[in-house]
Amino acid sequence: MVNIRSLDPSASPLDYYGAELRRLREEANLNQAQLGDIVFCTASLIGQIETAKKVPTRRFSEQLDAALMTGGVFSRLVGLVLKSQLPNWFQPYAEMEAKATYISTYQSQMVYGLLQTEEYARAVLATGLPDDLEGLVAARMERQRILSREHPPMAWVVLDEAALHRPIGGREVMRNQLAHVLGFRASRWLRIQVLPFAAGEHASLIGSFTAMRFDGDPDIVYTEDLIAGHMTANPDTVKEAALRYAHLQASALSVEDSAELIMRVMEERYGDQPGPDQRAVA
Structure with a gap:
């Protein structure tokens, strides 16, 4: 007989989501x-989400709404869960970030969170040795939805060149990340x-900071410091x-020159490299 874990729906949004599912x-x-x-998932995944052992994604929630004809219940609830x-x-x-009409940020060590790819975010968040890495990654991806709203905030990002050169996640992850950043040119x-x-x-040699206008x-x-924000x-x-x-x-490169530098670093540092038995063709 299957042992069904008893959930308290009022314990957290995740527990409520599982109980409703x-x-x-x-x-x-x-x-x-x-x-x-x-x-298109396993019975095990359904069971883990129903028992609040795994965090649902937005795509999974949309699929649930379609399958169970809930009228968008899970699509609305997943935002609170994440x-x-x-x-x-x-x-x-x-919460304040989602309400901002203008965001200006300087990032000294890594790509700004709202611009991170899932793989890059996973590598960054893993450094904190979290108990639920995938839940944090899903939450970061959810935050990025503010950039695709009908009326997104105006955002101006200054990245230190160090963020382009630090190989977070490895070469392929960095190449994809820089390509993703370049995709915002339009x-x-x-x-x-x-x-x-x-x-x-x-x-700002002292470090990163973000300003928000409302x-x-x-x-x-x-x-942020070592422990909190x-x-x-x-x-x-x-x-x-x-x-x-x-x-x-004023000290940064123009938007156009910045894109050229990002592209150059992407190709020269993270592009296809000849292996030990290969020679570059002139």
């Missing part, structure tokens, strides 16, 4: 294997500049961040 599946007179066949997977200290920032709402090594000392609310500046609406801090960001933009 089990309830609606049973109402449809489907066992886990039958539902799995319909949504947000709940973020660290507690990060959730307030994610975006009306997003601009990317690279702060080159040649700039030398600059206005309709009707004070601007916010966000920074910090938001402030202190006017003096906001003014200082704006000044430093202006200097960073």
